[in-house]
Amino acid sequence: MKPVLLYGLDRESLENFIAGLDEKPFRARQILSNIYRRGVLSFAGMTELSVTLREKLAVEASLELPALVEKQVSRDGTEKLLLELSDGERIETVLIPEEGRLTQCVSTQVGCAMGCRFCRTAGGGLVRNLEAGEIVAQIIAAQKYCPELGRVTNVVFMGMGEPLHNYDAVVRAFSIITSDWGISISRRKVTVSTSGLVDAIQKLPHSMLMNLAVSLNATTDEQRSAIMPVNLRWPIAELLKTLATLELPDREHFTIEYVLLGGFNDTLEDAKRLAKLLAPIKCKINLIPYNPHEGSHFKAPSQEDVRKFQEYLLEKNFVAMVRKSRGDDILAACGQLRAERAECPAAPEKES
Numbered sequence: 001m002k003p004v005l006l007y008g009l010d011r012e013s014l015e016n017f018i019a020g021l022d023e024k025p026f027r028a029r030q031i032l033s034n035i036y037r038r039g040v041l042s043f044a045g046m047t048e049l050s051v052t053l054r055e056k057l058a059v060e061a062s063l064e065l066p067a068l069v070e071k072q073v074s075r076d077g078t079e080k081l082l083l084e085l086s087d088g089e090r091i092e093t094v095l096i097p098e099e100g101r102l103t104q105c106v107s108t109q110v111g112c113a114m115g116c117r118f119c120r121t122a123g124g125g126l127v128r129n130l131e132a133g134e135i136v137a138q139i140i141a142a143q144k145y146c147p148e149l150g151r152v153t154n155v156v157f158m159g160m161g162e163p164l165h166n167y168d169a170v171v172r173a174f175s176i177i178t179s180d181w182g183i184s185i186s187r188r189k190v191t192v193s194t195s196g197l198v199d200a201i202q203k204l205p206h207s208m209l210m211n212l213a214v215s216l217n218a219t220t221d222e223q224r225s226a227i228m229p230v231n232l233r234w235p236i237a238e239l240l241k242t243l244a245t246l247e248l249p250d251r252e253h254f255t256i257e258y259v260l261l262g263g264f265n266d267t268l269e270d271a272k273r274l275a276k277l278l279a280p281i282k283c284k285i286n287l288i289p290y291n292p293h294e295g296s297h298f299k300a301p302s303q304e305d306v307r308k309f310q311e312y313l314l315e316k317n318f319v320a321m322v323r324k325s326r327g328d329d330i331l332a333a334c335g336q337l338r339a340e341r342a343e344c345p346a347a348p349e350k351e352s
């Protein structure tokens with residue numbers, strides 16, 4: 001049987017696993033402390049465990065990290081890692097250092113089934129879901145392969161894949177990343193981004209809901225369906241009605257991601273429709289000017305159009321920020337490095 005990847009087990013599952021090896025539950029706490037507090041990467045390094053237990057673990061369990069295939073470092077300090085999983089599939093993770101924090105963008109699937117037209121990951125379709133342990137392992141791997149960047153302080157589930165299309169693994173990974181016995185990053189610093197899978201949003205635990213980012217990118221169904229096929233299943237009205245009816249505590253809000261595609265969804269009329277649509281939603285808006293590369297179907301918006309778009313939303317009292325594009329010179333939008341290496345010329349690009 002395949003060894004169990006321990007990064008994917010929460011405390012209770014690990015205690016059960018350890019009990020199955022005829023060991024006491026406190027051993028699970030020792031193992032978690034070794035992995036997440038002391039950064040131990042092998043069972044041999046867990047010296048307070050008995051030799052017998054370490055030998056059992058070496059057979060039954062795994063602490064395998066994805067292999068580093070390639071690391072690219074941008075002029076602005078953003079680092080992108082191409083990682084190879086145990087079955088040879090490849091994923092990307094991006095590390096974005098900013099003053100006082102280090103944000104990691106993690107992948108949740110190999111490829112993606114959602115087919116967004118502006119996204120490079122979409123080109124190859126969905127290959128497979130990642131296990132929870134493979135999601136968590138990206139953070140451990142980043143600490144190993146990029147020690148110069150220090151500890152990851154923020155995590156965004158915005159890499160390859162639609163996180164809510166891999167619901168169970170993502171919910172479990174979120175719990176391991178945010179629990180004090182796990183990676184122990186504050187829930188407020190872990191963001192899950194979705195293209196708008198309404199059925200999954202409705203069942204999300206509250207801890208994940210309060211930091212949910214929804215990729216909207218259009219203000220009419222015709223426009224959105226043209227770039228995001230998910231809209232055919234869950235149109236804008238249904239998506240926004242769901243967000244409006246979900247209860248958030250006073251100071252919490254959703255994030256609406258809006259990729260500005262030059263000449264497509266970046267006019268003042270779009271901004272006006274967006275303001276109307278979002279009026280009932282507790283949200284802040286991230287505006288992301290599209291940054292085309294070779295083979296793009298879309299073009300960048302002009303700075304002037306971005307400014308006008310943002311100003312209109314600010315006038316309407318929205319919190320609307322233009323998100324800085326990081327790592328442009330290394331194609332740091334997730335999915336791009338894998339597409340490059342796989343020589344996938346048909347794949348469009350991803351900005352969200």
Ligand code: SF4
Pocket residue numbers: 112113114115116119120121122159160161162195350352
């Ligand atoms: S933008 Fe996200 S959801 Fe859409 S195809 Fe790309 S990875 Fe999938």
